[in-house]
Amino acid sequence: MDIDEFFKRPTPLFILILLIVILIAKLLRLETTDYLITIMFFIGIAMALNIIMGFAGYVSFGHTVFLGISGYVFALLVYYNRDFANLMNMYSGIPIFFIALLAGGVSALVAFLVGIPVLKLKGAFFAIATIGLDFAALYIIKAFIPILNPEFFGAQIILPAYALAYKDNVFVAMYITFALIIIANYLIRRSRFGMGLLAISEDEDAAEALGVPTTKYKLISFALSAFFTGMLGAVFGLNSGGVDENLFNLAHTIDMIVMIVIGGIGTVMGPLVGSIIYFILYDTLLVTYPEFNLVILGFIVAVIVLFAPRGVVGILRGKQFMGKKLRDIIE
Amino acid sequence: MDEKEIIKIHNVTKRFGGLVALDKVTFNIYKGEILGIIGPNGAGKTTLFNCITGVYRPDDGKIFFNGLDITGKPPHRITQLGIVKTHQIVKPFNEFTVLENAMIGALFGRRAGKISKDEAREIALKNLELVGLIEKKDELASGLTLHEKKFLELARALSAEPEVILLDEALAGLNPKEVEESLDIVRMINKELGKTIVMVEHVMHAVMNVANRIVVLHFGKLLAEGSPKEVAEMPEVITAYLGDKDLALKFVKR
Numbered sequence: 001m002d003i004d005e006f007f008k009r010p011t012p013l014f015i016l017i018l019l020i021v022i023l024i025a026k027l028l029r030l031e032t033t034d035y036l037i038t039i040m041f042f043i044g045i046a047m048a049l050n051i052i053m054g055f056a057g058y059v060s061f062g063h064t065v066f067l068g069i070s071g072y073v074f075a076l077l078v079y080y081n082r083d084f085a086n087l088m089n090m091y092s093g094i095p096i097f098f099i100a101l102l103a104g105g106v107s108a109l110v111a112f113l114v115g116i117p118v119l120k121l122k123g124a125f126f127a128i129a130t131i132g133l134d135f136a137a138l139y140i141i142k143a144f145i146p147i148l149n150p151e152f153f154g155a156q157i158i159l160p161a162y163a164l165a166y167k168d169n170v171f172v173a174m175y176i177t178f179a180l181i182i183i184a185n186y187l188i189r190r191s192r193f194g195m196g197l198l199a200i201s202e203d204e205d206a207a208e209a210l211g212v213p214t215t216k217y218k219l220i221s222f223a224l225s226a227f228f229t230g231m232l233g234a235v236f237g238l239n240s241g242g243v244d245e246n247l248f249n250l251a252h253t254i255d256m257i258v259m260i261v262i263g264g265i266g267t268v269m270g271p272l273v274g275s276i277i278y279f280i281l282y283d284t285l286l287v288t289y290p291e292f293n294l295v296i297l298g299f300i301v302a303v304i305v306l307f308a309p310r311g312v313v314g315i316l317r318g319k320q321f322m323g324k325k326l327r328d329i330i331e
Numbered sequence: 332m333d334e335k336e337i338i339k340i341h342n343v344t345k346r347f348g349g350l351v352a353l354d355k356v357t358f359n360i361y362k363g364e365i366l367g368i369i370g371p372n373g374a375g376k377t378t379l380f381n382c383i384t385g386v387y388r389p390d391d392g393k394i395f396f397n398g399l400d401i402t403g404k405p406p407h408r409i410t411q412l413g414i415v416k417t418h419q420i421v422k423p424f425n426e427f428t429v430l431e432n433a434m435i436g437a438l439f440g441r442r443a444g445k446i447s448k449d450e451a452r453e454i455a456l457k458n459l460e461l462v463g464l465i466e467k468k469d470e471l472a473s474g475l476t477l478h479e480k481k482f483l484e485l486a487r488a489l490s491a492e493p494e495v496i497l498l499d500e501a502l503a504g505l506n507p508k509e510v511e512e513s514l515d516i517v518r519m520i521n522k523e524l525g526k527t528i529v530m531v532e533h534v535m536h537a538v539m540n541v542a543n544r545i546v547v548l549h550f551g552k553l554l555a556e557g558s559p560k561e562v563a564e565m566p567e568v569i570t571a572y573l574g575d576k577d578l579a580l581k582f583v584k585r
């Protein structure tokens with residue numbers, strides 16, 4: 001793709017600008033590193049879920065299970081392996097990224113194996129099955145983690161000081177993970193694989209009848225989605241200095257789903273814009289109305305969904321802009 | 332039309348619980364022909380298509396395509412081998428444009444993985460032109476009329492570049508003028524593109540006119556097989572389905 005073509009499409013441009021803005025905010029210290037890590041985590045989980053929910057149309061309601069699994073795998077690797085722990089503060093955070101890849105891989109494997117039976121279910125049944133997976137994994141963690149080590153009281157793993165990373169290193173690892181996820185979203189959306197996934201979300205039987213290997217595609221997208229979600233769980237766990245059962249909390253999935261829906265399902269720009277709007281709303285409301293921030297947030301979300309079922313980006317799809325259909329530009 | 336069989340259906344049985352939807356059905360589909368499949372509601376016509384395209388696995392019997400046993404293969408494999416079906420109840424990808432709908436056929440059809448997006452677009456455009464939907468290529472499929480959605484099904488199927496196209500009641504719900512248009516397209520696809528066509532149809536005069544051969548299904552059994560004229564004169568077909576001999580022959584003559 002030549003450079004002209006690149007800039008004709010606003011999605012890659014938007015991705016590039018977002019990545020540059022975060023970098024500038026970091027370098028000029030416009031926001032705290034913690035804030036930047038958190039916003040990347042929020043946008044990242046929406047974009048990670050987008051691969052299965054936005055593209056293939058499968059609402060994985062228990063998706064936080066992958067934050068949990070990989071968060072725990074990462075924490076255990078660093079807790080028990082002195083070599084890994086030592087790497088936390090070397091090579092400006094690149095090793096953290098690689099260990100997160102490993103932890104994400106475990107989630108991908110779980111998603112793949114669980115996906116074989118569970119992706120045969122449709123709609124609400126699939127959603128409920130994934131909630132079941134989340135609960136099952138949580139119970140296993142709660143039962144076995146404390147047995148592993150008496151220090152893991154209440155299934156909480158607090159990383160020892162020597163295994164903690166400088167914030168800047170966590171930032172770098174999160175930044176690479178984040179960039180990887182949104183670029184992957186963009187590449188998938190434009191690929192034949194992405195078209196196949198969208199066809200599945202429109203009508204799975206018709207897609208299969210036209211030659212789309214639906215079973216394989218669903219499995220790959222579920223595993224990829226779990227992989228990226230897992231990586232975020234790993235880095236975020238490190239940023240929090242450890243992990244606890246809260247990583248499995250379904251409230252995170254609700255955040256992810258809401259971000260995708262208010263932005264616009266089936267697109268890359270949608271969840272990207274949706275998660276930014278959501279995070280900013282969430283953050284400002286939390287500060288200004290700490291008592292009923294969730295009530296207000298819920299109300300705003302309900303209004304958006306009511307008047308724009310296909311999200312903010314969805315409303316723009318049908319509109320014209322400088323003689324071109326916005327749909328062509330946005331996607 | 333040469334006498335070489337392209338699909339062999341051998342002793343195929345399909346049950347749904349106690350109901351025998353297909354009962355030891357055996358017949359051949361020949362390369363280059365237009366075969367009509369007729370029979371009353373519930374005779375098993377759609378079920379037969381679903382067995383050929385892999386949506387259902389027959390409980391018994393085998394199906395061969397170009398000599399290859401395709402029984403029980405998943406639908407997408409059968410599509411990629413070269414058999415595509417249009418749906419009795421249309422299934423457009425509503426949020427896709429008309430062009431994108433047809434492109435899916437090209438990208439995942441017989442040349443799946445060996446075709447660029449640009450080539451797929453060319454193929455899709457060609458087939459949209461052929462069915463007369465080219466002007467609507469950039470519209471969302473959800474906005475099409477039923478008649479147009481049926482043509483979109485056809486364009487999508489053609490874009491998969493199949494050898495055999497199975498049309499499940501492609502004419503149902505169309506007005507007489509649209510039926511004639513569709514028949515012209517069917518003949519064209521058969522003659523000029525050399526595709527073998529199997530059509531399930533209730534619009535009797537249409538199928539009797541366009542088909543080279545007819546197969547009659549009745550309660551899951553193969554009741555008769557022959558040229559439209561032969562079939563229209565068979566007493567068992569008349570009692571089971573056509574109702575009246577004179578009427579039946581009128582269908583053929585029209």
Ligand SMILES: Nc1ncnc2c1ncn2[C@@H]1O[C@H](COP(=O)(O)OP(=O)(O)OP(=O)(O)O)[C@@H](O)[C@H]1O
Binds near residue numbers: 347372373374376
């Ligand atoms: N998935 C299914 N589960 C149970 N029964 C089915 C299923 N599909 C079809 N049947 C039954 O099998 C029989 C054959 O149905 P089929 O749809 O093949 O008929 P058809 O010849 O296509 O009829 P029509 O002309 O109404 O389309 C019917 O009695 C139908 O109710």
Ligand SMILES: [Mg+2]
Binds near residue numbers: 378
């Ligand atoms: Mg039928």
